[in-house]
Amino acid sequence: MPTIQLGVYLTSGQETYRAVGWALEAGYRGIDSAQMYRNEKQAGRAILDFLASEANVDGLRREDIHFTSKLASNSAYDTARKAISRSVKECGLGYIDLFLLHSPYGGKTARLESWRAVEDAIKDGEVKIGGVSNYGVKHLQELLASNPNIPPAVNQVEVHPFNTRTDITSFCQEHGIVVEAYAPLVRALRMKHPTIVQLSNKYKCTPAQLLVRWSLQHGYVPLPKSSKKERIVENADISGFAIADEDMQRMDGLDEYLVTDWDPTDCP
Ligand SMILES: NC(=O)c1ccc[n+]([C@@H]2O[C@H](COP(=O)([O-])OP(=O)(O)OC[C@H]3O[C@@H](n4cnc5c(N)ncnc54)[C@H](OP(=O)(O)O)[C@@H]3O)[C@@H](O)[C@H]2O)c1
Structure with a gap:
């Protein structure tokens, strides 16, 4: 699974088409869409157009x-x-690499039946890997206790x-x-936080790069979103530095349970 993937939430169809093309040019190899984002079609089209274009200098395939x-x-x-x-x-890609249950809402029966649908889509070749999103520990325990034929490979959470x-x-x-880390840039709400600014200066990177690096060093797959070309490039350009252990701990200590979007992780 690619280590950094472009998120396309709150991105219109046209913006998605452009952003996905720029991301693939910049070296991203993963795109995170959803039925709810209403841009699966434009994301898929941008992938196919990129693969067929001269910009595909590495000869990448689907x-x-x-x-x-x-x-x-x-x-x-x-x-x-x-x-x-x-x-x-809708996406036109022939299959979907990773298909997630977007949230645990709907109750136990709906969660387990929907998971069975993901398993069957994998058996039928429509999906390669199955996972969940916004699952709290109790939802994961419930799914694992149901003895699934295929266990979830991913949990995408904030x-x-x-x-x-x-x-x-x-x-x-x-x-x-x-763990796929959504809102890895804190929705741009903490770019000016003194600790983030201080550590960005120390590592000579931008606040966004520091946040992406934190995510990777914890072993997560960050999904930074931008609809701007220069930021898409910036957010994936993180190979030139590593955050020291004591600074990772300082960043871990910033936790304030800041929810930027929704938090279904405790729903019944
Ligand atoms: N499973 C779920 O329930 C769920 C929920 C939320 C998100 N997600 C996924 O996770 C992805 C990322 O989360 P997110 O979109 O909520 O938030 P995010 O990636 O943390 O932040 C995106 C925000 O940061 C800005 N930004 C991007 N790069 C920047 C940079 N280098 N400097 C300053 N600002 C920058 C963007 O503005 P511009 O676009 O103007 O650059 C946008 O306002 C989503 O797109 C989606 O794929 C999943």
């Missing part, structure tokens, strides 16, 4: 790109299964220094579930 989408709402098996097929058709969610991330890491 299988070199990792495309994610998510089920808008959990439901009965048939409804979920059909919705997954619709996403595959994770950054201002909301570290160590309860969820440590459970995932203990169970071999990859």
Whole structure:
């Protein structure tokens, strides 16, 4: 799975098309979309157009790109299964690399039936990998206790220094579930925080690069979003430095349970 992926939440179809093209040119190999974002089609089109273009200097093929989408709402098996097929058709990529249940909302029966739909989409070749998003520890335990044929490979949750969610991330890491960190840039709400500014100066990087690096050093897959070309390039340009252990701990200590979007992790 690519280590840094472009998020395309709150990005219109046209913006998504442009941003995905710029990201692929800049070296991103993963795109994070969702049914709810209403841009699966433009994301898929941008991927195919890039692959066929002269900008594809490395001769990349469909299988070199990792495309994610998510089920808008959990439901009965048939409804979920059909919705997954619709996403595959909508993106035009032939299959979806990673398909997630977007949240645990809907109750236990809907969660487990929707998961069965993901498993069957994998068996049918429409999806390569299955996962969940916004699952709290109790939702993960419920799914694992149901003896799934295929366990979830990913949990995508809000994770950054201002909301570290160590309860969820440590459970995932203990169970071999990859943590995808959404809102890794804290939605740009803490770029001027004194500790972030001080450490960015120390490492001669931007606040955004520091936040992406923090995520990677914890072993997460960050999904930074931007609709601006220069920021898309900047956010993935993080190989020139490493954050020292004591500074990682300082950043971990900034936790204030800051929720930038929604927090379904405790829902029944
Ligand atoms: N599963 C879920 O429930 C869920 C929920 C939320 C997000 N996500 C995923 O995670 C992705 C990222 O989360 P997010 O979009 O909420 O927040 P984010 O990536 O933390 O932050 C995006 C914000 O930061 C700004 N930004 C980007 N690069 C910057 C830079 N270098 N310097 C300053 N500002 C910068 C962007 O503005 P510009 O666009 O103007 O550059 C945008 O306002 C989403 O796109 C989505 O794919 C998933």
